[in-house]
Amino acid sequence: MAHPAMTPLERFAAYARGEAIDRLPCVPIIGNTAARVTGVKVSAFRGNGRTIADAQIASYRRFGYDVVRVFTDLYTLAEAMGATVHYPEDETAYLEAPAITSVEEIERLRPVNPLRDGYLPRHLEAMGRVVEAVGNEVPVTGAVTCPFTTASFLIGTENLVRLTIRNPEAVHQLCRVALESAIRYAEAIIAAGCTPSLTDPMSSSTVIGPRQFREFSQPYLKRLIEYIHLSGKAATLHICGKTEKIWEAMADAGADCISIDNAASLTAAKRSVGHRVRIMGNVTPSEVMLQGTPADVRRAVRSCVAEAWDSPRGYIVASGCSLPTETPFANIQAMMDSVAEIGWPVDIQEVSLLPEGEGGRRPDEGAAVPSGFSPAPSP
Amino acid sequence: MADKEQAEYFKELSDAVLDMDEERTVTAAQDALDNSIDPYEAIQNGLSDGMARAGQLFEDEEYFIPELLMCSDAMYAGLDVLKPHLKATGESRGTVVIGVIEGDTHDIGKNMVRIMFETGGFHVIDLGRDVPPQRFVDTARESKADIIALSTLMTTTMDGMGTVVKLLNESDLRAGVKVMVGGGPISPGFAKRIGADGYAVNAAEAVKVARELVARDAVGAA
Numbered sequence: 001m002a003h004p005a006m007t008p009l010e011r012f013a014a015y016a017r018g019e020a021i022d023r024l025p026c027v028p029i030i031g032n033t034a035a036r037v038t039g040v041k042v043s044a045f046r047g048n049g050r051t052i053a054d055a056q057i058a059s060y061r062r063f064g065y066d067v068v069r070v071f072t073d074l075y076t077l078a079e080a081m082g083a084t085v086h087y088p089e090d091e092t093a094y095l096e097a098p099a100i101t102s103v104e105e106i107e108r109l110r111p112v113n114p115l116r117d118g119y120l121p122r123h124l125e126a127m128g129r130v131v132e133a134v135g136n137e138v139p140v141t142g143a144v145t146c147p148f149t150t151a152s153f154l155i156g157t158e159n160l161v162r163l164t165i166r167n168p169e170a171v172h173q174l175c176r177v178a179l180e181s182a183i184r185y186a187e188a189i190i191a192a193g194c195t196p197s198l199t200d201p202m203s204s205s206t207v208i209g210p211r212q213f214r215e216f217s218q219p220y221l222k223r224l225i226e227y228i229h230l231s232g233k234a235a236t237l238h239i240c241g242k243t244e245k246i247w248e249a250m251a252d253a254g255a256d257c258i259s260i261d262n263a264a265s266l267t268a269a270k271r272s273v274g275h276r277v278r279i280m281g282n283v284t285p286s287e288v289m290l291q292g293t294p295a296d297v298r299r300a301v302r303s304c305v306a307e308a309w310d311s312p313r314g315y316i317v318a319s320g321c322s323l324p325t326e327t328p329f330a331n332i333q334a335m336m337d338s339v340a341e342i343g344w345p346v347d348i349q350e351v352s353l354l355p356e357g358e359g360g361r362r363p364d365e366g367a368a369v370p371s372g373f374s375p376a377p378s379p
Numbered sequence: 380m381a382d383k384e385q386a387e388y389f390k391e392l393s394d395a396v397l398d399m400d401e402e403r404t405v406t407a408a409q410d411a412l413d414n415s416i417d418p419y420e421a422i423q424n425g426l427s428d429g430m431a432r433a434g435q436l437f438e439d440e441e442y443f444i445p446e447l448l449m450c451s452d453a454m455y456a457g458l459d460v461l462k463p464h465l466k467a468t469g470e471s472r473g474t475v476v477i478g479v480i481e482g483d484t485h486d487i488g489k490n491m492v493r494i495m496f497e498t499g500g501f502h503v504i505d506l507g508r509d510v511p512p513q514r515f516v517d518t519a520r521e522s523k524a525d526i527i528a529l530s531t532l533m534t535t536t537m538d539g540m541g542t543v544v545k546l547l548n549e550s551d552l553r554a555g556v557k558v559m560v561g562g563g564p565i566s567p568g569f570a571k572r573i574g575a576d577g578y579a580v581n582a583a584e585a586v587k588v589a590r591e592l593v594a595r596d597a598v599g600a601a
Contacts, residue, residue, distance in 0.1 A: 209443035
């Protein structure tokens with residue numbers, strides 16, 4: 001190992017320069033699982049910046065992964081704009097009612113004031129606290145729900161997807177106000193010393209088609225990412241479900257890194273957009289991380305690494321999506337250990353000799369070994 | 380009989396649904412009635428056929444959720460015209476109790492499955508979202524259901540599906556009721572592990588699986 005004690009910031013910096021690192025970056029995407037680390041109920045995170053921060057800091061210190069992401073649920077922006085969110089006592093919050101139910105009400109919606117509306121100030125407080133505690137060693141990000149997804153929470157998902165055909169202008173109107181909210185929130189996140197981390201599940205091809213993505217989602221993603229770039233930050237864009245047909249469009253929107261889940265193939269992503277964006281993914285959150293054994297996790301990690309370690313603009317081992325709250329610590333630890341065991345440089349022969357996992361790799365897509373590989377610099 | 384072939388009325392209904400054209404579907408349905416087309420056949424060979432074709436385009440990733448919802452809007456509009464004229468003895472392929480497991484309020488996937496069931500000739504009892512496991516079993520008992528269909532989008536609520544199977548096993552209903560599961564985090568392996576009888580990856584597949592389950596059961600009983 002080159003540097004046995006690299007911090008995540010050192011590791012990312014060296015990786016971007018194409019220098020030796022101790023292991024690939026690894027991000028089990030921890031959301032409300034952090035509550036289990038400090039032994040609080042998930043509902044204790046509601047409107048409590050200190051509790052969120054304490055849990056995220058403790059979780060990072062316990063597992064030593066490479067990005068801390070302040071995230072509890074997808075609805076913080078929509079809630080700050082009037083949507084009703086239900087908070088179960090010890091589970092992830094869910095949308096109870098959208099902010100509006102008809103197109104006529106769209107005009108009533110106002111972009112957020114992140115320092116005042118909903119629980120945004122508390123999330124910003126959490127981000128600030130995490131940065132203060134561990135920001136000198138690990139990138140700290142704050143989750144921002146992207147315009148199309150927030151629009152779906154503002155007027156209801158079925159309503160919104162119907163409107164994409166019945167009344168496209170109404171969708172654009174909703175996305176515009178959701179974009180303005182997202183930009184204001186991103187600005188506040190950056191002011192708190194964090195990097196916005198973009199998540200956009202409703203833009204998935206599991207929901208809308210690639211054509212609808214280009215028409216209704218991508219233009220707003222592009223403006224949001226442009227704003228983030230102006231602040232000197234890189235943008236990671238997560239879209240779950242099927243995404244293969246929109247990878248190019250995600251890269252066109254300006255994403256520096258795309259985070260994909262197990263419904264998509266790392267090998268295909270590497271071949272299609274690996275020269276344009278860094279790729280992160282895609283250990284299955286439910287089947288492997290939640291229900292699997294540590295051995296299952298190891299197999300899945302090896303399979304992912306075998307697929308994507310040589311992606312031209314770099315690869316981050318990650319779960320395909322935020323981990324379920326009850327993901328066993330042993331599995332998170334196994335993910336970290338497995339990446340450390342593989343080490344760096346990746347000896348692909350050695351990884352290939354290990355048992356196959358369920359990372360979605362198909363037999364006809366064996367990992368190729370490029371000669372003279374070095375990871376290209378990334379923004 | 381009318382000046383057009385029966386098949387032409389069916390095709391117009393089917394095409395209007397596939398083209399997501401609500402008005403055209405209503406017109407086609409009225410036209411079929413005016414020309415003494417049997418409403419049951421108009422639903423089966425016209426509207427349902429259109430939805431089945433839409434389901435195929437969905438599987439082929441040419442249609443997505445927005446198109447499928449629009450097709451179903453057209454289909455329901457046509458159904459509103461035809462249904463009042465159905466003779467009371469409309470054949471049914473069986474009764475399905477469907478719902479989203481307690482703790483989950485995402486119901487767009489379940490709604491798609493319900494639509495495909497209905498257009499596929501099943502009688503559907505929709506319990507909605509956030510449904511406690513016991514209610515599935517109670518409703519299956521009251522309605523003499525053939526199938527319980529469970530959906531969830533969240534990993535956190537998957538266990539509730541196992542609970543339904545368990546409650547069903549503990550009841551005296553298990554022999555007559557098949558359980559099928561689906562939704563984002565669900566896999567065939569998980570379905571097997573909890574003792575479900577069927578798994579479907581999407582709404583179009585669900586109706587095929589349901590038909591197989593009911594048919595298999597009929598063979599088993601014969």
